[in-house]
Structure formats: C-alpha cells, structure tokens
C-alpha cells in the first residue's frame with residue numbers, strides 16, 4: 001500500500017490523515033507532544049461560514065463545512081452540531097451593516113437571515129440583552145476542539161476514515177491517546193518531533209526516518225524548526241503569528257441555541273467589508289486596545305468559551321492581560337443580559353496566518369514533501385477542504401519509501 005507521512009497532530013495534520021485514509025494510503029502520523037497542544041485545541045471550535053469573504057474563501061469554507069458534517073456523523077465524539085450563529089447589532093449603524101450583509105448575492109449560500117429583536121429571542125430564548133437586531137447564519141456550526149483530536153484518532157486507529165455514514169469504527173477500543181496502529185493502516189506516533197527533511201522522508205529526534213510517497217508537514221505556528229528554512233529569506237515572510245486570549249466559564253444555567261458574535265466582529269471579518277462598515281462607531285477603547293471581538297460558544301457541558309483578542313507583536317507576552325478579560329466578560333454579559341458564571345480557565349493561543357492574499361500557505365519544500373500552514377483564524381473551519389486540496393494538487397511522487405539508513 002502507498003504511504004503518506006503526516007507531521008503535526010493539530011487539525012490540519014489530522015485532516016490530511018483523514019484524506020489520506022479515504023484515498024487508501026497507509027499513514028504514519030508524528031506529533032512532538034503527547035497530543036495536539038496548539039491552536040487546534042485552544043480555539044472556539046467554530047465552523048464559521050458567516051464571516052468569510054465572498055468567492056474563494058466562502059467556497060473553501062462551505063466545502064469544509066460539508067466535510068465536517070460528514071466527519072461529525074462518522075465520529076460523534078467530535079461534537080459537531082449545526083448550531084448556527086447570531087451576530088448581534090447594538091445600534092442602528094451595526095444593524096444597517098447587517099442588512100447589507102443579508103442582501104449580499106451569496107447570502108443564501110451562507111443561509112443568512114436578518115432578525116428583529118423579537119425574532120432573535122425566538123431563535124435563542126436564552127438571550128436577555130438589548131439588541132437592535134441580528135444576523136442569523138444557519139450554516140455556521142460547532143465542534144468540540146478539545147475532543148476532536150482524540151476522537152478522530154480513535155476512529156482512525158479503529159480503521160475508520162471519517163466518511164462512514166454512522167459511527168463505523170468509533171466504538172472500537174482504540175484509545176487515540178497512546179502510540180499505536182492496531183492494523184488499521186494508521187500509525188500514531190506521539191512524542192516524535194520531526195527534525196530533518198529529505199526527499200520523501202522526515203527524521204524524528206530519535207534518529208528514525210519515516211518515508212512515504214508523500215510527506216505533509218503541518219507544524220502550525222512553529223515557524224522555526226523543520227519549517228524554518230522554507231519560511232525564511234523572503235522580503236515579506238509568507239506567514240506571521242497571531243496571539244489570542246480566551247477564557248472559559250463554569251456552566252451557564254441555560255442552553256444557548258446558537259453561537260454569538262458582537263458588532264466588533266463586523267470590523268474584522270471580510271464578509272462585512274461593505275459600505276455600512278464606514279458608518280460604524282469607533283470601537284470602545286478597551287476593545288480597540290486588544291483588537292477584540294466577542295465570540296461566545298456554549299460547550300457541551302454548558303460552560304461558555306469566550307474570546308478573543310488579537311496581537312501579532314512579537315515577542316508575545318508569556319502572561320495574559322486581565323483588562324482584555326474584563327472587556328470580554330462585560331460584552332458577554334451585555335449580550336446575554338445576565339451575569340456570567342465565574343471564569344474557570346484562561347489561556348492564550350497562537351495561530352499561523354498568511355501575510356498575502358492566499359487563504360493558506362502550501363509549498364513543496366523537497367520532492368514529495370509539502371508544508372501546509374498559515375490558515376489563520378479560518379483554520380479549524382477550513383482544514384478538511386485544505387487537506388482535500390493538498391491531495392488534489394499532489395506533487396510528483398517521491399523517492400522510494402525511506403528506511404532507517406536514509407541520509
């Protein structure tokens with residue numbers, strides 16, 4: 001059987017594994033940590049169609065959402081749910097912009113619907129805050145980011161490929177946590193850091209070479225290491241790193257039927273680059289200082305994931321800024337119209353983002369070796385479609401399968 005080697009246990013790496021298994025490849029999967037620890041487990045889990053730019057970005061997100069739905073059916077442990085989202089307007093200017101968004105030519109592809117305040121409460125009865133209206137996006141969806149990697153690995157170790165109609169392979173005993181292959185065609189090797197690249201192969205820190213017909217490097221925001229030589233030396237680096245602050249509360253006493261976004265999200269997402277954006281009031285100083293928007297997601301246990309802030313100023317602080325959290329909690333309380341449960345967790349995450357017009361970065365760094373990173377804030381959403389494109393544009397076959405004696 002032909003073989004694919006994937007480096008990186010985040011969502012991009014995992015989706016490349018899924019695509020490779022769907023195509024019948026044997027897969028060896030390396031991750032330097034015990035499991036995914038990067039952006040893929042630190043995010044909201046938003047499969048976010050609403051804010052995507054018209055054209056190529058929306059197409060990519062819609063294809064990816066379809067794949068997520070298939071994966072969610074085959075692997076219920078990912079927590080996929082077609083929850084939809086509400087972007088809430090706090091004044092007339094934000095509402096005008098939402099009206100323009102609801103009238104875009106691709107609004108029906110996004111399944112946008114403009115709601116008045118009464119309809120907002122019908123759609124999401126848990127909302128008790130003031131709003132002038134909202135944009136419902138029925139195509140937005142949700143997964144549980146902290147559960148996705150282990151759930152998918154268990155499924156793959158049990159012989160699944162994320163395409164089965166109903167949970168095939170999900171009930172098997174494979175743990176998804178420790179190394180293993182269980183004869184499934186999928187070998188998961190945690191604690192293995194790829195440190196050297198050769199045509200059609202990578203070497204890990206133990207000296208073992210892993211070779212295949214294709215090697216896919218998905219190192220996330222690790223822009224040094226194996227990716228370093230291929231991302232350096234440009235007048236403008238092809239990718240940059242962005243750091244975000246997030247929090248999670250204790251469970252809320254009621255269920256939210258949708259995810260939520262506030263009017264600040266209209267200032268950042270490209271879908272809302274419409275004439276009405278010019279009419280928006282300036283952001284509050286606290287939001288502007290942290291480049292913050294409010295996104296809020298209810299987890300399966302009832303707790304709320306709330307974020308986020310944005311900074312690309314390196315070196316990044318190693319600590320988190322409480323003023324940003326005060327702002328985010330305050331905004332969330334305005335939207336919900338009630339006080340929030342206490343904060344349970346705070347964390348920061350870093351993603352890799354392309355600096356140019358591409359939606360993500362893919363380059364061939366050696367014969368049979370591709371580097372895929374840089375999807376930025378769309379990575380959790382778009383990963384399944386990005387991985388599909390890697391296989392659609394498969395580079396020329398590499399040298400024969402490597403052995404331990406490889407250079």
Ligand SMILES: Cc1cc2nc3c(=O)[nH]c(=O)nc-3n(C[C@H](O)[C@H](O)[C@H](O)COP(=O)(O)OP(=O)(O)OC[C@H]3O[C@@H](n4cnc5c(N)ncnc54)[C@H](O)[C@@H]3O)c2cc1C
Nearest residue numbers: 008010011012032038039040043046194220349379380381
């Ligand atoms: C706070 C936050 C919120 C976000 N919210 C959303 C959201 O709701 N929706 C959305 O669509 N996107 C969101 N994003 C973006 C999304 O999370 C990322 O684009 C995506 O997770 C990137 O996945 P990845 O696999 O490339 O990177 P990562 O998840 O960082 O995974 C890379 C993995 O590679 C491993 N690795 C690195 N180098 C090596 C090596 N040499 N050898 C072996 N392993 C290696 C790392 O340990 C890591 O586990 C968010 C990001 C952040 C930070």
